[in-house]
Amino acid sequence: MRTLLAAAAMALAVSSAHAEIVIGSAGPLTGPLAAVGEQLRRGTEQAAADLNAAGGVLGQKITVAVHDDAGVPTQAVAVANKLATQGARMVVGHLQSGTSIPASQVYGDEGIIMITPTATAPELTDSGSDLVFRTCGRDDQQGPIAAQWLVENFAGKRVALVQDQTTYGKGLADATKAAMNAKGLKEVLYTAITGGERDFSALVTRLKAENVDALYFGGYYADAGVFVRQMREAGVTAAFLSGDTLASNEFWTLAGKAGEGAMMTFSADARSQPAAQEVIARFRAKGQEPDAYTLYAYAAVQAWATAAEKAKSLDGPKVAKAMREGKYDTAIGALSFDKKGDRTDTDYVLYRWSDGKFAPIAQK
Incomplete structure (x- = not known):
């Protein structure tokens, strides 16, 4: 046995x-x-x-x-x-x-x-x-990076924020707005879209009427690509800035040449x-x-x-x-990692899309 x-x-x-x-x-x-x-x-x-x-x-x-x-x-x-x-x-x-x-x-x-x-x-x-x-990283870590760029480059100008009503998109736009406002830059428009839409003409018309100089978009690359393309087709030349999901080749596929100059916050290139x-x-x-x-x-x-x-x-x-x-x-x-499970350090920087690729840009 x-x-x-x-x-x-x-x-x-x-x-x-x-x-x-x-x-x-x-x-x-x-x-x-x-x-x-x-x-x-x-x-x-x-x-x-x-x-x-x-x-x-x-x-x-x-x-x-x-x-x-x-x-x-x-x-x-x-x-x-x-x-x-x-x-x-x-x-x-x-x-x-x-x-x-x-x-x-x-x-x-x-x-x-x-x-x-x-x-x-x-x-x-x-x-x-x-x-x-x-x-x-977190929204409240990358939002201030975007806000700082807006403050440095568009102080006294007309800035709008648009978000897609998702936890991510709204959170990112809110974090950017809060940091921007704290530095004295107030937006002329803060509004929302419904994610997954493919016709942004009404909002684009409103942005054109507001004569917006820069736009911050809180949302995913699939909407951002379509949105920026429709903006450019309508003659809206406002600077376009968004968050880390734009770090996808699909953004350029959807935006095409309209994505030229689009900016985003993203971590330093791990490669x-x-x-x-x-x-x-x-x-x-x-x-x-x-x-x-x-x-x-x-x-x-x-x-x-x-x-x-x-x-x-x-x-x-x-x-x-x-x-x-x-x-x-x-x-x-x-x-x-800290007690919450977040990284104890972050490395968000600004990137710009050009000719189908994105690269970091120098900051002041």
């Missing part, structure tokens, strides 16, 4: 040692934001592949469960519940603040770590969850990091360019994996504690 029990225990131990760790990749793979959702998927899968090639995490290989939330909050919650039933230990996602916030509640209840490379609304980490992190070069080479060897948020997703997996090794556990709260206590080398540089 003892021999049988010992054999059974050994078989169980061997099975457990070779079990695969499930992590999730959650974001829109269909719909208007699919291009960025694809970046999250690629970054997560490449990080898992590289970790597996090096022996995995805690001696176990990783498998990635990929789910499409279509950028819809209710579907994001359904995806979160699905990942919970699959036994996911951590999730890279979701993309938008409006999907990340409700999904994070599911992960919190299930003890699953969520690390978003893209969702910037302060409410996400201000909620008090111990299991939510992000490798990007310039020395730590990213080997990772970038692996992407390019597969014919993939790690655009925009790809490396931010990759870094999310790196930080989690290193924290799990430090904690010697896959338990969500234990790994989260380790993440807050350490500083982790990643493809986007060294990352450390």
